[in-house]
Amino acid sequence: xxxxxxxxxxxxxxxxxxxxxxxxxxxxxxxxxxxxxxxxxxxxxxxxxxxxxxxxxxxxxxxxxxxxxxxxxxxxxxxxxxxxxxxxxxxxxxxxxxxxxxxxxxxxxxxxxxxxxxxxxxxxxxxxxxxxxxxxxxxxxxxxxxxxxxxxxxxxxxxxxxxxxxxxxxxxxxxxxxxxxxxxxxxxxxxxxxxxxxxxxxxxxxxxxxxxxxxxxxxxxxxxxxxxxxxxxxxxxxxxxxxxxxxxxxxxxxxxxxxxxxxxxxxxxxxxxxxxxxxxxxxxxxxxxxxxxxxxxxxxxxxxxxxxxxxxxxxxxxxxxxxxxxxxxxxxxxxxxxxxxxxxxxxxxxxxxxxxxxxxxxxxxxxxxxxxxxxxxxxxxxxxxxxxxxxxxxxxxxxxxxxxxxxxxxxxxxxxxxxxxxxxxxxxxxxxxxxxxxxxxxxxx
Numbered sequence: 001x002x003x004x005x006x007x008x009x010x011x012x013x014x015x016x017x018x019x020x021x022x023x024x025x026x027x028x029x030x031x032x033x034x035x036x037x038x039x040x041x042x043x044x045x046x047x048x049x050x051x052x053x054x055x056x057x058x059x060x061x062x063x064x065x066x067x068x069x070x071x072x073x074x075x076x077x078x079x080x081x082x083x084x085x086x087x088x089x090x091x092x093x094x095x096x097x098x099x100x101x102x103x104x105x106x107x108x109x110x111x112x113x114x115x116x117x118x119x120x121x122x123x124x125x126x127x128x129x130x131x132x133x134x135x136x137x138x139x140x141x142x143x144x145x146x147x148x149x150x151x152x153x154x155x156x157x158x159x160x161x162x163x164x165x166x167x168x169x170x171x172x173x174x175x176x177x178x179x180x181x182x183x184x185x186x187x188x189x190x191x192x193x194x195x196x197x198x199x200x201x202x203x204x205x206x207x208x209x210x211x212x213x214x215x216x217x218x219x220x221x222x223x224x225x226x227x228x229x230x231x232x233x234x235x236x237x238x239x240x241x242x243x244x245x246x247x248x249x250x251x252x253x254x255x256x257x258x259x260x261x262x263x264x265x266x267x268x269x270x271x272x273x274x275x276x277x278x279x280x281x282x283x284x285x286x287x288x289x290x291x292x293x294x295x296x297x298x299x300x301x302x303x304x305x306x307x308x309x310x311x312x313x314x315x316x317x318x319x320x321x322x323x324x325x326x327x328x329x330x331x332x333x334x335x336x337x338x339x340x341x342x343x344x345x346x347x348x349x350x351x352x353x354x355x356x357x358x359x360x361x362x363x364x365x366x367x368x369x370x371x372x373x374x375x376x377x378x379x380x381x382x383x384x385x386x387x388x389x390x391x392x393x394x395x396x397x398x399x400x401x402x403x404x405x406x407x408x409x410x411x412x413x414x415x416x417x418x419x420x421x422x423x424x425x426x427x428x429x430x431x432x433x434x435x436x437x438x439x440x441x442x443x444x445x
Contacts, residue, residue, distance in 0.1 A: 004382050020128050021114040024105040025125025031101045035094055035142055041181035042093030045145025046074070046413055048328040052144065055080030059089055064240040071282060074247040076189040077146045077336050079232070093144065093257060099139040100148050107155040108132060108420075116163040117377025119384050126427050131155075136319060137419055138334035150417035153187045157201060158421070161393065164209050165386060172210065172217060180205070189229035191417070193404050198226040200396045208389045241281075248282040253408040257311065264310035264410040265325045267425070314410030315402055316370055322354045323362040326412035332409045348420040373422055376429025394421045 035041050044052070050069060055078045057067040063079075070078065085092035112128035115121060131137060141148045148385060160176045160183075170177065184198035202222030206215040230246055237280060238244040256271035257264055262272060275292035278285055297304055314325035320340055334340045343353035354360060380391040398418050406413050415422070 019118060020124060021109045022107040023128050023132050027099055028105040028358060031138065031395060032098070032141060033141075035097045036099070038142070041091075041095050042097040043143040044330060045140070045143040046330055048144040048330070048386070051078050051081065055081050055085075055089070055092065058082040063236060066240050067130055068282070069145045071241055071243075071245065072249050074192050074249075075241040076191070076230070078312070079236075080190060081144075096144060097142040100152075103152045104137070104141045104148055105132075107159070111155040111159040111420075114159040115167060118162060118386055120380075120387060120390070123398050123424070123428055123431065126431065127424050130423055130427060131362055131420060134419075134423065135333040136331055136416070137196045137335070137423075140416065143330070143332065147416040149190055149415065150187050150194060151420045153183045154197075154418065155420050158182055158390070158394070161205060161209070162386075162390075165204070166385070170209060171219060172214065177205075177221075178225070181222055182228075184226045185229040188435065189232070191234075192230055193401075194228070194417075195226060197397050197403065200220065200400055201393065202226075204389075204393050204396060208393075216269050217406050243281050243283045245286075248286040250408075251286040254270060254293040255289050257407075257409040258307065262303075262307060264307040266327070266409055266411065272359075279402065308406050311406050312365070312402070314412060315405045315415055316366060317412045318365055318369075319412065321362045321365075321417030322359045323366060324412065325410060326414075328413050328416075331403075338409050346379075369426075372429040372433075374429075375432060376425035376427065379432040380425065380428050389424075394425060397421060398425075 006406045040165075050073050054067070054070050054075060057065040058078055059082065061067070068306060074200060081092050082089075085095050086138050096151075108128055108131045112124045115124035115127065137148065137151065157180055160180050164170045164174065164176050167174075167176075180201070184194070184201065187194045188198060202219050203215070205222075206212075206218030210218055234244050237246075254263075254280055255275065256266060256270065257272065257284075259271075259273035261267075261270065273289075273293050273296045275289055278288040280288075313323065317323045317325050319328050320337055320343075337351055342349040344350070375396055377391050380387045380394075382388075398421060401414060401418050405411065
């Protein structure tokens, strides 16, 4: 479908088009007010202390700091803080809060604007509105953590994909395609596991935009660009520590999610699979833990199903309640969550929320959450050609991140980077359900 044809079909009131930018702008203004009133002008996310420790060592020792925390945890986010706060590192928290909030507001508006230019335009305004007022997404832009940077990047990539799709014969040298490469490079820099998402995206964009004939060049360009920023961490570790790697914590997270007595989630004092001690550098130790954990799965194949089910439940679990499992205890939304207040005020409230009634409603929420998302994916696929391609691209990114959780630990925080895409599918699903309910009475008549 050409751009001129799209423009002929779209007839939105000018006020609605402006609101796609006004709503995120107002949300950004509210966040600026909140940032100004927070002690320290920012919050710590789940791994906030680790990122700040990494930042302290970078400030003290420079780029080639040999502190282990900078290779155990991926150093991309501390390096980003170190760079953005170079003028005055005492202002790092507010700088990150402001930058992340601006990025999220812009990506929300941009994605909505690109939806508005297509046959999917009816989803634009609801998507922008819900993404702006979503307390978990909106408030976590103020917290120290990579999650909302990644959530924003996925929205921008989808918007650029739509823009390429409605263009006439885009080329590999197109600035939008190059921008996608930079965005995924930044995404993999702050969280290396998104390299898998990058590979999937380039494969699908290559097919949907450029065709199978150019698929190999697309993959080559995409992967090279995606590794540009992560390679900085490899070079840093090679120069500072004499081993070339992005990070050395994969084996530990895999190990904690398996073993006798494992639930698939994090358990305090639980060490996971029993692995023999190995002498060597951190990379060799990490690789040994990976091999040891994989061997345990091969020796206990039935546990793959049990732990996989548990990790899936944890990945999709609510932020709070009897089914909640993960590292979102610092979710700013919990400060105003009504159920949280009920559960923490007295014993009766705790028993209500965490007892049989609370468990029932948590399961209803979880089934409804997943059901709405899956229904939205099917509705999007059946909408038109663009909807089908969007569904495949979004679903691939969502499934890729879920699979990473299956291989490591079940944690609902890992859902946060893909939450923007999940909400979009849910909006499509809810609108589809609403329209179906309106049509049914007419059919009966």
